[in-house]
Amino acid sequence: MSRVAIIGAGIGGLTTAIGLQRRGWDVSVFERSGANSQVGAGLSLFGNGFRALDAVGAGDAVRAIAGPPQRLTTGQRRRDGRWLATTAHSLISELRVVHRADLHRVLTDELEPGTVTYGKEVDGPLDGFDVVVAADGLRSPTRGTAIRYSGYTSWRGVTTRPVDLLGGAGESLGRGERFGLAPLPDGRVYWFGVVSMPAGTPFPDEFAEVRRRFASWHAPIAEVLDATDPAAVVRTDIHDLAKPLPSFVMGSVVLLGDAAHAMTPDLGQGANMAIEDAATLTCVxxxxxxxxxxxxxxxxxxxxxxxxxRKARLMGRLLQSRNPLRDVLLRLTPPSVTARQLTALQQWSPPEVTLAA
Ligand SMILES: Cc1cc2nc3c(=O)[nH]c(=O)nc-3n(C[C@H](O)[C@H](O)[C@H](O)COP(=O)(O)OP(=O)(O)OC[C@H]3O[C@@H](n4cnc5c(N)ncnc54)[C@H](O)[C@@H]3O)c2cc1C
Structure with a gap:
C-alpha cells in the first residue's frame, strides 16, 4: 500500500486525505493546531468546488451543510444600496455559502478515525512516505517563497441570529472600502468588510472600527453588525504569493492549495482551487x-x-479603487463579459489521464 503524508488539515489537506484514503492509500495528516481550532466565518463554494468534492466522494456530505440555492439579488452596489451590476442566478446556480467550521467538521468526519494527528508541527523532512503533500497554507514553511501584502485588510464575522437580507447579497462598494453580505443556510449572515490601509494597522477596538466605517451604509448592514458578537470577528491582512511558483513539485513533495498558489479572496476561489488541486492529485x-x-x-x-x-488580484484592485470611474466601469460591463468570466472560473472536471501504452 502506498503511503502519503499530508502537512496541514486545512480544506486542501483534508480533501486530499479523503480522496486518497478512498482509493486505498495509507494516509497520515499532520496538523500543528489542536482539533476543532478552526476559526473563520463563511466560505463561498462554487460549482467547480462542488464538482471536485464529488470527484473525491465528499460532495453530498458538503451539500448537506450548504443548504438550498438562494434567490437573492447579488452583485455589486453602492454604499447607499443602489445596484451597479447584478449577476444572473443561472451563472451562480451552484454557489453556496457554508460556515468554515461546519466544512472542516464534515470533511474530517469523512476520514477514518485517527487519520489526522493534531498538535503536530512538521519542521523537517518526513521519512517513510512515497509522497508528501504540503498543504500548509499561505505561510507554508515547506515552500519558503515570499508573500506580498495586497494593500487591504479584512474583518469577517457571522451573526449570532438570522437577519433578513432584504432581498440582496453580494458586495457594496465605497472608496477604498467594501462590505459583503452572504446568507448561511440557517438564516444567519456571513459578512466581511475590506479596507485599504498599510498592513498591520492597529486599532484599540477592531469592531468599533468596523462599525465606524460601515454602520451608516445601506440596510441591513447596521442590523447585521448589531447581531454580531465582536469577540468572534476575525481580522486578516490580505496577502498572496509575491511571485507565481515555477513548479508545484519538489522531488516527492507536492505543494497544494494556498501553499502552492495563495491568492487574494476577491473571487472567492482560494478554497475552491485547493479542492480542485486535491481532486486532481487524487485522480493522477x-x-x-x-x-x-x-x-x-x-x-x-x-x-x-x-x-x-492573477484575476483575483486584478479584481481586488478594481473593487478597492477610489476612482469614481470604477462604478461606471461596473455599470457598463456587458453581462456577456461577466458570464464568460464566471463560466470559465467554474469550469472544472476531473482530468482525463490514461496510462501510456
Ligand atoms: C478573508 C478571506 C476570505 C476568504 N473567502 C474565501 C471564499 O469565500 N471562498 C474560497 O474558496 N476561498 C476563500 N478564501 C481563501 C481560503 O480561505 C483559502 O484558500 C483556503 O483556506 C486554503 O486552504 P489550504 O488548505 O490550502 O490552507 P489553510 O486553510 O491555510 O490550511 C493550512 C493548514 O496547515 C497547517 N500547518 C501550517 N504549517 C504547518 C506545519 N509546519 N505542520 C503542520 N501543520 C501546519 C495550518 O495550521 C493549517 O491548518 C478566503 C481567504 C480569506 C483570507
Missing amino acids: LSTLPIKDAIAAYDEIRRPRTQAVA
Missing part, C-alpha cells in the same frame, strides 16, 4: 506511476491556479 495518483502523477499534477494545476490568482 490513482492512475499513473507516482513520478508521472506528480509531474502531471504540476502541469495540469499550475496554469489554471496562477491565472485565477
